[in-house]
Amino acid sequence: MKILDMSFGRNSYHVSFYSSPLFEGALGIAAATYDEIHPTLEKPREYWQMMIEALPDRVQAELLYAKRHNTWKTLLQLLHTHPFPDLEAFLSFLENLPDQQLLYEALPCLGQEREEARRRAVEGDAAAVEELLAACSAHKFFPAYLSYLCQLDMGVLRRHLITLFQGWYTLHVMPREDELRRLLQRDCDQKSGMREKLSPEALVEWALGGAAYPPEPSISRVLLIPHTLYRPWTIQADAKGTKIFYYPVADENMAEEIDPYQPPLRLIQLYKAVGDEHRLRIIKFLTERAHSLQELTERMEMAKSTLHHHLSMLRSAQVIEMNGTRYQLRPHVLGQLPLFLDDYLGRG
Structure with missing residues (x-):
């Protein structure tokens, strides 16, 4: 039809x-x-x-x-x-x-x-x-x-x-x-x-x-x-x-007196998530396509327990997500990094 x-x-x-x-x-x-x-x-x-x-x-x-x-x-x-x-x-x-x-x-x-x-x-x-x-x-x-x-x-x-x-x-x-x-x-x-x-x-x-x-x-x-x-x-x-x-x-x-030099928690989470060589490699892999845990383990050549730690940090920062049994990138979140940084620095 x-x-x-x-x-x-x-x-x-x-x-x-x-x-x-x-x-x-x-x-x-x-x-x-x-x-x-x-x-x-x-x-x-x-x-x-x-x-x-x-x-x-x-x-x-x-x-x-x-x-x-x-x-x-x-x-x-x-x-x-x-x-x-x-x-x-x-x-x-x-x-x-x-x-x-x-x-x-x-x-x-x-x-x-x-x-x-x-x-x-x-x-x-x-x-x-x-x-x-x-x-x-x-x-x-x-x-x-x-x-x-x-x-x-x-x-x-x-x-x-x-x-x-x-x-x-x-x-x-x-x-x-x-x-x-x-x-x-x-x-x-x-x-x-x-x-x-x-x-x-x-x-x-x-x-x-x-x-x-x-x-x-x-x-x-x-x-x-x-x-x-x-x-x-x-x-x-x-x-x-x-x-x-x-x-x-x-x-x-939440505080009555705000410290203008205290970075927002969201900004800290994002930069911690991407501020690591291994996690950047994972992100690079996921820009190509979604990966299963086994595929990432093989490509990263590291123990699953160590990989879980890196994946957990990326998920907590909402940089990646699960789609069924596969991990996929949330590219719009990475795109927000400079926006949040400029907002914190007062350059927005």
């Missing part, structure tokens, strides 16, 4: 950055209610227990409610409706949001093809609710979260969210609000400063520490939001036409 393709395929997406201490509040609540992830976070388990116990009893009760029903998700989705300047503006918005609009904003976005069902579910259409439930049946908590929302009095949800967020934010974010605002904005500025030098895909990959996000037909925008509390994790979410990544602030931007 011959096909003349006249469809529109999206070649890329637009990348936006946004930062606000308000997201630190919502992500802090999310982390505090997710016991299983505590061993993997930079902050130890004891830190989260201390944060919880410091809350007034009524706020602790709402936090437990959020843990049962994952209402931190609601907070995050509401924060995406407007660029709120401060806590007061967000709470005022939440207080005055009509019930149907509150439910609509709280329901998870399940793709453009489910938007009509999302709107009908808000109006109480049982068939639409079932459609949404079927669409997210494989998700870890969306089915229970969606069912809970569609049966809930919005007045109850509103009071819960206001009490929880106001209590958490006032105690745990507001004392550091100005510092956090500067820190988060600094990371946004660093990343967006490379916007003209990197493709959208390369910019996202760099910001996410090596996680690639290829374009999707239904996604026209990628929104990158830095965070500190959920480090080292990147959290992925969806909005209409938008893929959202809450990504960890870079190590070099």
Whole structure:
């Protein structure tokens, strides 16, 4: 069959950055209610227990409610409706949001093809609710979260969210609000400063520490939001036409006082990876074609254990990757080396 393709395929997406201490509040609540992830976070388990116990009893009760029903998700989705300047503006918005609009904003976005069902579910259409439930049946908590929302009095949800967020934010974010605002904005500025030098895909990959996000037909925008509390994790979410990544602030931007002579960790990793005769030979081989481990062992004439060490360093720096059982070069990463160096030296 011959096909003349006249469809529109999206070649890329637009990348936006946004930062606000308000997201630190919502992500802090999310982390505090997710016991299983505590061993993997930079902050130890004891830190989260201390944060919880410091809350007034009524706020602790709402936090437990959020843990049962994952209402931190609601907070995050509401924060995406407007660029709120401060806590007061967000709470005022939440207080005055009509019930149907509150439910609509709280329901998870399940793709453009489910938007009509999302709107009908808000109006109480049982068939639409079932459609949404079927669409997210494989998700870890969306089915229970969606069912809970569609049966809930919005007045109850509103009071819960206001009490929880106001209590958490006032105690745990507001004392550091100005510092956090500067820190988060600094990371946004660093990343967006490379916007003209990197493709959208390369910019996202760099910001996410090596996680690639290829374009999707239904996604026209990628929104990158830095965070500190959920480090080292990147959290992925969806909005209409938008893929959202809450990504960890870079190590070099975590301190209040930045040393302008401290090179970024990414730059150090890349130069360490290529600053070795053996690893440069491996890169040279991989410019020709992908190689299996056995092929590289034979060409490099070295023990597999030694070769593994070199390959691990190149993979950690994202210079190479696995494609099935073969190693292949990621040439665009090597092309970024002079860009990152010029940025560090102030020659960008």
